[in-house]
Amino acid sequence: VAIVGRPNVGKSTLMNRILGRREAIVEERPGVTRDRKEVEASWQGREFTLVDTGGWIAAGDSLDEKxxxxxxxxxxxxxxxxxxVDSTVGVTEDDARVAALLRGxxxxxxxxxxxxxDRVHEASI
Structure with a gap:
């Protein structure tokens, strides 16, 4: 199970929540996750590999590209x-590009x- 999306949308936090423990580094600033992190997981009796990824960016430096x-x-x-996706900002250009990749x-x-x-954002969904 791969967790993907643009930077700073909460991919690593989601991984930690699914696992029930802290495996992925989480910080407020974007770009903390650089390498894929693969962890064996279990959910409702099913075993699987959970993969946390760095944020997908359309354009950037060579590290962003990697x-x-x-x-x-x-x-x-x-x-x-x-x-x-981060529901507080709506669909971004990078979100749309990731969605296009996923269609393939x-x-x-x-x-x-x-x-x-929070109630402000929950009401607008």
């Missing part, structure tokens, strides 16, 4: 993809609307 390629690799290898995969994609845990 991080984005790792995200694309995770998308192509996954049996299921969790596409995380055979894996089922689940869109995860993150950052809706």
């Amino acid at each position: 991080v984005s390629r790792q995200s694309e690799r995770a998308m192509s290898e996954a049996d299921v993809v969790l596409f995380v 995969t055979d894996a089922p994609v689940i869109v995860v609307a993150n950052k809706v845990d």
Whole structure:
């Protein structure tokens, strides 16, 4: 199960919540996750590998490009993809580009609307 999306949408936080423990580094600033992190997980009796990825960016420096390629690799290898978006800012250009990449995969994609845990944002969804 690959967790993908643009930087700072909560991919690593979601991984930690699914696992029930802190495996992925989480900070307020974007770009903390650089490499894919693969962890064995269990959910409702099913065993699987959970893959946290760095944020996908359309354009950037060579490091951003390498991080984005790792995200694309995770998308192509996954049996299921969790596409995380930040509901407080709406769909961005990078979100739309990730969605376009995901249309080319055979894996089922689940869109995860993150950052809706306050009444202001929850009401607008």
